[in-house]
Amino acid sequence: MNSTVSTTALPHPPSRWAQYYALTKPRVVQLIVFCAVIGMLLAVPGWPDWRIVLPATVGIWLVAGAAAAFNCLIEREIDRRMKRTAWRPTAKGELAERHTLLFSAVLCTVGCAVLWIWVNPLTMGLTLATFVGYAIIYTVVLKPLTPQNIVIGGASGAMPPVLGWAAMRGDTSPEAWLLCLIIFLWTPPHFWALALYRAEDYAKAGLPMLPVTHGSEFTRLHVFLYTLVLFAGTLLPFVYGMSGWIYLAAAVALGIGFIVYGFRLWRDYSDTLARRTFRFSILHLSLLFAALLVDHYVSPWLAAGT
């Protein structure tokens, strides 16, 4: 009998750094920071002052990571009960609670200090308010309370363009709030698509997510309706005159794509389709914000050439 065991096949346990990094929900925070950076770049004509863009990006990144880590700490018991989140170092008890709290506090403090010193107090205040909105109001109060948790709590996830705008201009303008509105309307179909194929997890964890409290069909109808309202919302930057035809073309194409996903999900549900709809939501927001940026730089250049 061959009893040789290959040690090279054994996976390495993640390093302490990798465990702390995982708590910051890096992929979600990357898109959040991307939206904040687009807010910065749209706030000024031409090239921005990189001496503000750089610290603003770092500061917002740190505070967003701190909020995510704090959420992991608060939800460690819930995370333990869900397949999707049971691997988190906090859920597995691999990181001491006081160390996680300290980690989140240090990231938040350093992030706020960077924003205060190198950006402006308004951006620091708004970013700190966003931290409280997600880490306390959403995580502690709303999430266990109501199926509308992510609709109301989504307001904090929608703030990044406003933070970016405030960093460059020292104020908030209707344009920034329009971008905030778009993310706000995007959040329900983004999250409920995932909640549909993770409904069992949420039921086990005792969280009142819409598919658990109101069932699959009701949730699917709401995903579809939100894709319609979102479509209208994404036209506003063009209607308001802050973006041109390039953005409009992208918004219409992406919006129709999301509506088709929403409609198919409503009428002909499968977990696979829900998974695809969730993935499409991420592509939708990423490309929509990229289109805002391309339009911002290319449209004036095209206009100058005509």
Ligand code: HEM
């Ligand atoms: C309250 C608002 C939101 C809720 C409840 C929510 C919920 C979720 C959940 C549960 C996941 C799955 C995470 C995982 O499996 O690890 C996820 C993934 C994701 N979310 Fe959200 N989300 C919200 C807002 C946002 C916002 C504002 C953004 C970006 C602007 C965003 C971007 C992403 C991305 C990029 C992923 C994919 C992560 C990956 O591939 O690992 N989310 N979201």
Ligand SMILES: CC(C)=CCC/C(C)=C/CC/C(C)=C/COP(=O)(O)OP(=O)(O)O
């Ligand atoms: C300062 C600043 C810009 C803060 C941003 C706040 C932030 C990180 C918002 C993202 C929203 C998010 C990660 C939702 C995950 O939902 P969940 O927490 O219900 O997901 P889970 O079940 O995976 O924990």
